[in-house]
Amino acid sequence: MSYGPLLFLGILFTLATSWVGLILLPHRQMGALGQHTDTNTAAIYPAVRAGEAQQGAEHYRSLGCVYCHTQQVRPEGYGSDIERGWGRRRTVSRDYIQDKTVMLGTMRTGPDLTNIGERQADAAWHYRHLYNPQITSPGSIMPPHGFLFDVRVIGQAGRSTNALVLEGTFAPPAGHEVIPSRRAEQLVAYLRSLKSSGDLPEAPVKKEEVK
Amino acid sequence: MIKQSQTLSNPTQRAQTLRALLPGDAGVDVGNRAALSEIDASCRVPVLFFFLSGLAWLLAGTVLALVASIKLHTPGFLAGWEWLTFANVRTAHLNTVIYGFASQISVGVTIWLMCRLCRIPLVAPGLVTVANLFYNIGVTVGVGGILIGDSTAIEWLEMPRYATPILFISYALIAVWTIVTFRLRAERHLYVSQWYLLAAVLWFPWLYGTAQVMLLIEPVRGVVQAAVNWWFAHNVLGLWFTPIGLASIYYFIPKVIGRPIHSYYLSVLGFWSLALFYNWNGMHHLVGGPLPSWMITVSIVASVMMLIPVITVAINHHFTMLGHFGKLKHSPTLRFMVFGAVSYTLASLQGVASALRSVSEVTHFTHHTIAHAHLGMYAFFSMVMFGAMYYILPRITQREWPSNSLISLHFWGVALGIVLYVVPMSIMGFIQGTMLNDAAVRFLDVVQFTLPWLKLRTLAGLLLAAGHVAFVINVGWLLVRMFEPYRKPVVRILTGEAETVAAAKQP
Numbered sequence: 213m214s215y216g217p218l219l220f221l222g223i224l225f226t227l228a229t230s231w232v233g234l235i236l237l238p239h240r241q242m243g244a245l246g247q248h249t250d251t252n253t254a255a256i257y258p259a260v261r262a263g264e265a266q267q268g269a270e271h272y273r274s275l276g277c278v279y280c281h282t283q284q285v286r287p288e289g290y291g292s293d294i295e296r297g298w299g300r301r302r303t304v305s306r307d308y309i310q311d312k313t314v315m316l317g318t319m320r321t322g323p324d325l326t327n328i329g330e331r332q333a334d335a336a337w338h339y340r341h342l343y344n345p346q347i348t349s350p351g352s353i354m355p356p357h358g359f360l361f362d363v364r365v366i367g368q369a370g371r372s373t374n375a376l377v378l379e380g381t382f383a384p385p386a387g388h389e390v391i392p393s394r395r396a397e398q399l400v401a402y403l404r405s406l407k408s409s410g411d412l413p414e415a416p417v418k419k420e421e422v423k
Numbered sequence: 424m425i426k427q428s429q430t431l432s433n434p435t436q437r438a439q440t441l442r443a444l445l446p447g448d449a450g451v452d453v454g455n456r457a458a459l460s461e462i463d464a465s466c467r468v469p470v471l472f473f474f475l476s477g478l479a480w481l482l483a484g485t486v487l488a489l490v491a492s493i494k495l496h497t498p499g500f501l502a503g504w505e506w507l508t509f510a511n512v513r514t515a516h517l518n519t520v521i522y523g524f525a526s527q528i529s530v531g532v533t534i535w536l537m538c539r540l541c542r543i544p545l546v547a548p549g550l551v552t553v554a555n556l557f558y559n560i561g562v563t564v565g566v567g568g569i570l571i572g573d574s575t576a577i578e579w580l581e582m583p584r585y586a587t588p589i590l591f592i593s594y595a596l597i598a599v600w601t602i603v604t605f606r607l608r609a610e611r612h613l614y615v616s617q618w619y620l621l622a623a624v625l626w627f628p629w630l631y632g633t634a635q636v637m638l639l640i641e642p643v644r645g646v647v648q649a650a651v652n653w654w655f656a657h658n659v660l661g662l663w664f665t666p667i668g669l670a671s672i673y674y675f676i677p678k679v680i681g682r683p684i685h686s687y688y689l690s691v692l693g694f695w696s697l698a699l700f701y702n703w704n705g706m707h708h709l710v711g712g713p714l715p716s717w718m719i720t721v722s723i724v725a726s727v728m729m730l731i732p733v734i735t736v737a738i739n740h741h742f743t744m745l746g747h748f749g750k751l752k753h754s755p756t757l758r759f760m761v762f763g764a765v766s767y768t769l770a771s772l773q774g775v776a777s778a779l780r781s782v783s784e785v786t787h788f789t790h791h792t793i794a795h796a797h798l799g800m801y802a803f804f805s806m807v808m809f810g811a812m813y814y815i816l817p818r819i820t821q822r823e824w825p826s827n828s829l830i831s832l833h834f835w836g837v838a839l840g841i842v843l844y845v846v847p848m849s850i851m852g853f854i855q856g857t858m859l860n861d862a863a864v865r866f867l868d869v870v871q872f873t874l875p876w877l878k879l880r881t882l883a884g885l886l887l888a889a890g891h892v893a894f895v896i897n898v899g900w901l902l903v904r905m906f907e908p909y910r911k912p913v914v915r916i917l918t919g920e921a922e923t924v925a926a927a928k929q930p
Contacts, residue, residue, distance in 0.1 A: 215613065216605065216606075216613070219613070219618055219621065220621070220625075222695070222698065223621065223622045223625050223626065223698065224625065226695075226698040226699050226702065227626050227629060227630075227662065227698075227702050229699075229702070229703070230654065230702040230703045230705075231629070231633065231654075231702075233703065233721070234650060234654050234703065234705065234706065234718060234721075234722075235633065235637070235650065235651055235654055238647055238650050238714075238715070238718060239637075239643055239647050241715065242644075242645060242646065242647055242715070243643055243644050243645075243647050244644070245644065245645055272576075273574070273575070273576040274572040274573070274574065274576075275508065275510060275572070276508065276509075276510020276511060276513075276514060276574060276576060277510070278510075278576045279509070279510045279513060279514070280509075280510075282788060284711075284712050284713055286711035286712075286784075287711065290711050290780075290784055291711065291784055291787075291859070291860050292859065292860045292861060292862040295862035296862050296866070302713070303712075303713045304713045305645055305646045305713050305714065305715070306645070307713060308645045308646050308713065309644055309645040311645070312642070313575065313576055313577065313642070313648070314645060314646055314648040314649055315576055316646070316649050316709070316712055316713070317788075318578065318708060318787070318788065318792065319788055319789075319792070319793075320788035320789070320859060321495070321870075323866050345498075349867060350867075351867045351870060351871055352498075352867065352870060353495060353496065353498045353870055353874070354498060355494065355498045355499075355502050355508055355509050356498065356499070356502050357508075358502070358503065359503070359504075359505040
């Protein structure tokens with residue numbers, strides 16, 4: 213019994229179904245999704261990221277942050293994402309159209325970062341947290357990112373303005389200071405740019421109830 | 424339903440029926456044996472290349488896995504080196520074991536099975552060797568790229584753009600080789616394993632090519648990336664590893680116990696239902712995510728439909744084995760195969776369950792998924808590949824396995840190791856998910872809860888590592904024996920009934 217050609221066609225046909233159904237059709241449906249302009253305020257969402265934050269996104273990718281942090285907020289009533297304050301609304305397809313690499317993530321070893329720019333706007337907090345997570349979040353298992361910082365001798369002019377404020381066991385040796393590298397600055401700019409809470413017709417933000 | 428037991432009056436008809444149920448190289452006459460020996464000898468060099476480089480990557484992947492596992496509960500471990508961050512090591516681990524180890528062993532097994540089932544000596548050995556060379560260069564460049572921070576951060580596709588075309592060439596060469604072998608086959612009758620193998624080698628370059636073009640070369644916009652990503656990543660398991668694993672089980676179980684598969688029709692149903700449903704599963708990795716509901720729902724439905732091929736295959740394998748479980752004691756091939764076959768059923772059922780919205784709500788972002796991945800890739804697939812190597816290596820080298828104890832150490836090390844990995848991590852992930860879904864539980868308390876379980880995982884990893892080392896020593900020893908003059912072994916390995924080497928060709 214030889215049915216080679218039939219087998220061959222069957223193999224190609226079966227995969228073609230999902231290739232069309234899950235790849236080509238969604239690409240047609242969503243591939244050209246554009247920004248939304250609010251008819252009342254003329255605000256455009258999602259906005260284009262500033263250059264420094266865009267470079268930071270490349271570090272976020274390169275450092276593999278996505279393996280422990282998601283960037284997606286699940287709908288209300290499905291998981292506790294909204295209750296935990298990770299977002300004011302679920303995220304939708306349009307939130308991601310500006311991302312060069314979409315990093316939704318599949319693991320929450322650490323918390324979701326979709327709106328970290330809103331939840332933690334303080335750059336100094338981010339620097340200390342990246343330098344050693346134990347400073348800001350004792351008990352965290354996030355690895356310290358000391359290689360994103362330079363430890364320098366304090367110069368004649370005194371402490372640099374951008375030196376990290378570190379105390380106790382985390383402080384550098386006497387006469388030294390810890391300065392964020394260019395990469396750390398770009399990464400923090402990216403983290404602070406993470407805000408997916410624009411009001412969209414497909415995902416309206418719940419207005420605070422006036423009491 | 425056609426069964427072995429069924430008596431057919433016409434002897435020719437009966438012979439034809441039996442042939443459909445037996446691997447194409449069945450039969451024990453002398454001419455047959457000599458032909459098989461010739462086929463095995465022709466496969467020696469290329470298959471050894473794939474096996475040995477695969478095992479080298481397995482060792483590398485094991486070390487990377489241990490480092491990653493330790494880092495997750497002791498974040499200060501090796502924290503000073505940027506190229507060894509958790510993310511880099513974890514990703515390098517995944518890529519070495521998937522592309523370096525599992526895929527290369529798969530190709531080695533595919534080549535040998537195809538030659539045996541098509542009943543022709545290996546054609547175009549040069550092509551296969553070039554494919555292997557390209558492959559190893561590709562994986563080395565790719566994993567190196569990941570460690571220096573060039574990872575794409577797209578799961579299962581982290582190798583940078585400068586490495587992946589090398590791998591693609593290799594996959595394409597393997598597909599071409601398989602089609603050529605298939606066309607030239609001397610045995611016109613097709614056995615079920617051949618359907619799966621042919622499908623796998625044709626599906627994979629399509630998947631890999633699509634993912635490369637749409638994610639790395641000309642990236643699509645927005646969350647379509649996530650759709651392509653998970654269509655690809657899930658299909659690597661479903662349409663590349665699973666068919667090769669099932670092809671091996673379908674071949675080796677009947678071969679070792681000397682009995683045809685239970686039902687031809689069940690194998691047809693199992694194959695075509697897998698082909699139809701598996702490739703629609705991928706979006707269940709995005710339940711609750713920012714994609715249109717129809718896509719996710721379609722994938723959940725397809726995931727539930729997977730019950731058909733899974734149960735079909737489970738019944739077919741179980742009834743083939745029925746009454747022969749005693750042979751597990753003596754045949755390492757059978758022992759690994761049956762462990763893998765049972766794990767396939769378990770992994771698939773766990774996968775179907777986790778695809779449901781209500782279960783995914785809890786398990787999605789937790790270690791439950793990691794446990795599931797290892798149940799599928801290791802307890803099922805890697806165990807089947809080990810079993811296949813236990814059968815193939817003595818035949819292509821024409822030497823017996825040197826050490827019985829190392830075989831036992833390998834089996835028990837990895838069997839206990841993977842159980843100790845998968846069971847606690849599945850449970851832990853479930854509790855972790857429940858805690859995460861309760862907004863009253865502080866996030867850092869969830870992190871602290873996972874710590875003891877993560878340490879247990881490192882212990883499981885050490886057991887797996889011990890098993891791998893035992894196996895690699897045994898393989899190395901076997902190779903040393905290959906260069907010694909052939910002696911007819913005095914004591915056959917284990918009891919050796921079904922595991923004997925065809926001694927027809929003595930140099």
